[in-house]
Amino acid sequence: MVRASTWCRLALAAACALASAAHAATGLTVLAAPADSGPVTVFYPTAAPATPVRRGPFTLNVAVDAAPVAGNRRLIVISHGSGGSPWEHTDLTQVLVAAGFTVAVPEHAGDNWHDHSAVGPASWRHRPHEVTQAIDAMAADPRFSPLLDLKRVGVYGMSAGGLTALTLAGARWSPALLARHCEAHLAEDFPTCVGLSTELTGGPLDALRMGMARRVIRWKFESETALEGWTDPRIAAAVAAVPMAAPIDMPTLSAPGIPLGLVRAGQDAWLAPRWHIDAVRATCAGCVLVADMTEAGHGSILSPTPPDLPPRAARLLNDPPGFDRRTLDGVYAAMRDFFVQNLLP
Structure with a gap:
């Protein structure tokens, strides 16, 4: 049980954070x-008015190249x-x-x-090196560094970016472990193992595809057994x-070296929960399930959604x-609160 005084401190921190950028x-x-x-795109608080701008297929309400505020x-x-x-x-x-x-x-090369x-x-x-490069770029930019x-940076990652976040929290991985997983569970987790190159249809050619x-x-991947890892003390x-x-x-x-939150999509057809996020939860006793989107698919966390796939x-x-x-409002708020709790004084 969390004591009432702790909840009060967390609520005060969240209120102060929201007030700092309310306008x-x-x-x-x-x-x-x-x-x-690749380039590093930065979103930040500004006193300048936002206007609709087009970026690829998306219309965003932002202030381009405006002066940042604290x-x-x-x-x-x-x-x-x-x-x-x-x-x-x-x-x-x-x-x-x-x-x-x-x-x-950062745009991952x-x-x-x-x-x-x-x-x-x-x-x-x-990817984890690119996260470090992005922090370094922010430290070197005269608009943002002051x-x-x-000293206390947060990381959020989705899908392959989720592996980046787990790596930066202390996970180590190897291509050989992926090969071993696919050898044992290819049919159940086919999109993980082959991506978009092909898919199982239930027809007579599936055996050929799997072979x-x-x-x-x-x-x-089978020979690449070395474990990969990367951490940054600022995260x-x-x-x-x-x-x-x-x-x-x-x-x-x-036992992750930093507070680690997870967001689950119960209907994920790309990275089947059983072999991915649920395996992490079963191992990581200290992880926090920030949001469990039981009816969501793999891309449901994205907003705005990519069109014309x-x-x-x-x-x-x-x-x-x-x-x-509409439930994404609560999911995003829960992630915001996790970072407020774990990054602010």
């Missing part, structure tokens, strides 16, 4: 890309999913900015909306939503029947 709009700017990564001095870095961009996380970022946070979203050349372990290895205390998938997975809390977790050596997550991606990412997008 602020969301600013938007982009920092130059490091040599081996918020709560805390930074959160978002690691997007495979093939993702900053834009489908805009509604979450605006909730965080309204609480005073500044949010940085080789695994983003316009470049799929490094999807999978190559990107998974590099307004931020970078080919096993051969490719063994060839690509003080993380949230992983619908994370890729099959490659993880689960005992490394038994190819059919196979749409089947895996679009909302399943019965999911109510």
Whole structure:
């Protein structure tokens, strides 16, 4: 049981965070890309008025390149999913900015909306480094460095970005562990193992598809047994939503080094909960289930939603029947409160 005095302190911290940016709009700017990564998109509190702007297929209500104002001095870095961009996380970022946070979203090299050349372990290895690079970029930017205390940074990641968040919380993983998982559970977790390259249909060709998938997975991943890991001492809390977790050596997550929150989607057809987030929960006694979206699919946490997806991606990412997008307000608020509790004094 949490004592009433603790709840009071948490409530006061949340109230102060919200008050700090109560009259602020969301600013938007982009920092130059490091040599081996993509640009870093930054959402932040500003006193300038927001206006509708177009970014790809999305219309955002933001103030482009406006002067930042002081918020709560805390930074959160978002690691997007495979093939993702900053834009489908805009509604979450605006909730965080309204609480005073500044949010940085690095575009992951080789695994983003316009470049799929490094999807999978190559990107998974590099993503945590890109989070560190994003923090460094914020520290070096004269607009933001005076307004931020970078000794306590938060990380949020979704899907492949969820693996990034888990890695930064202490998880270690290897391609060989993914190969072992796919050898044992290929039919039950087929999209995890093959991505969008093909799918099972229930027809006579499924056996051929599975046989080919096993051969490719063994060839690509079976020999890569070294455990991968990366931490940054500035990161003080993380949230992983619908994370890729099959490659993880689960005992490394038994006692995360930082507060770790999880967001679950009960109808996830891309990363089946049993083999991913539920496996993390079974191992990590100290993890907090920030939100359990029982009727949600893999992409239901995204808002605004990516339009005009190819059919196979749409089947895996679009909302399943019965999911109510209005519930995302509560999910985003719960994530905001987790970061308020674990990052603010």
